[in-house]
Amino acid sequence: MKIVADENIPLVPQFFASVGEIQTYPGREITPEHVQDADILLVRSITPVNRQLLEGSRVKFVGTATIGLDHVDTDYLESAGIMYSNAPGCNASAVVEYVVGTLSVLADDLGFDLEEKSVGIVGRGQIGSRLEKALANLGMTVKSNDPPREQAGEENLFPLEEVLQCDVISIHVPLVEDGPFQTRHLLSRDIIENLRGDQILINSSRGDVLDEAALKDRLKAENPPSVVLDVFNGEPVIDVELAGLCHFVTPHIAGYTLDGKVAGTEMIYKSLCRFIGLPERHKLGQFLPEPPLKKLAFSAGADPFWALHTAIRTCYDVRHDDSNLRRTLRLPAEQRGKAFDELRKKYRVRRGFEQVKIMLKGGKAELQSKLSAVGFNIQSK
16 A cells, blocks of 8 residues: 655654555645555645546545645545545644734733733634633633534624724634635735724634735735734745734744644544554554653742743744744745745744643642643642
8 A cells, every 4th residue: 555645744654654655745746646556645734635636546545634624625535436534623722822822922022911902713613712712711802703603503603893803813714715604815905904003913724814915005004903924825935025014924833833743643544544444553642752841830929920921932932933934035036935845844843832731839820720721731839
C-alpha cells in the first residue's frame, strides 16, 4: 500500500509506516503524477484535493490533518467513491491560546484591561465555542454569531450586526463558497468601512473571509482599528502593504502547537485504520516529547494581573511570530512566498498551555479560575 503525504505533517512515519510505503512532498507541490499509483493521500490545508489531482489515480482514502475541509472537493470524492476524513477540533485549543496570547500583548500595547472589553466571536464551532468559554471566564463580555448553529437550535447567539459592535472581533468560520451560509467576504467592504478606531479585529480563520482590499483602505483612513492577521489571501504570497498596516501579522500558525498538529495526525490515522480494518497500534502519547517548560510557580504575594499575563506570554507571545514574518517582507518579491512557507515548515516547538503546571501559593481563587479558564493545570499550596 502506497501513502503520499505532505512532508510537514508531523509523525507520519511513526503512525503510518506499519500501514504502507510512505513518500512525502511539499504540500503545495503534490501533483497528479505523485498520487497516480498511491492508495492513500495525507494533506494539510495548502493542498487542493479535487478531480484535477485525483482523477485516474487509485487513491481510496484522503486524510487532511486540519479542522476544515474547504480545500477538499468532498462532492467529487463522494462521487468517485473515495473516503475522506479531517481532524475536527485538533488544534482548537491552540487557536484559543493564540487569541488569548495576542489579547494579552494588545492589552499592554493599547492600554486596557481584558475585563473592560467585549468580544464578538464570528463562528461558534470547535474553536469559537472554546474561545467563548475561556474569555467569559476571564471576565470579558462575549457575544457569538453562528447562523447555521442558530438554525440548528443552539441558543444564546446574536445577530452579526450586534456582534460586530463589540470592542474585539475574532473570526472563526470556515471558508464556504456556496449555499445559504457563504463566508467568502463575510466581512464585506460595507462592514469593514464601519469598523471603529477603538476596535480590534483578529482573523485566524481564512484570508478570504474578509475583503482585504477594503481592509487596506480602512487602515489607511482616519482613526483605523487595530488589526491582527494570521491568514491572508493568496498565501504564501501576501500583501506587504496590508501587513505593514496591521498591528500584528503571523504566518498562518495560530493552530501550530505541537500538541494540536500531532492530534491531527492521530485523528486521520485512526480514521484510516477504521476504513481499512486495521487495529490502532499507535497513540499520540507514544511520540510526544517532554515539554521544555513544565512548571511555573507564583508566590503568595504575586499580583494576580501580572501572574496571569506572565503565564500566558511565557507560553505564547505573538511578538515573536510577528517579528519573524515582518523580516521576510523585506526580501525581494520572488523570495517572500518561499520564506512564508519556511516559517511554517520550520516553526519552533510550541506546546499547549495544558502542558504547564502552575504552582500557586496562598489560594488566590480568582487567579486560579482565570488560569484554569485558558487551559493551565493548577496546583495550589
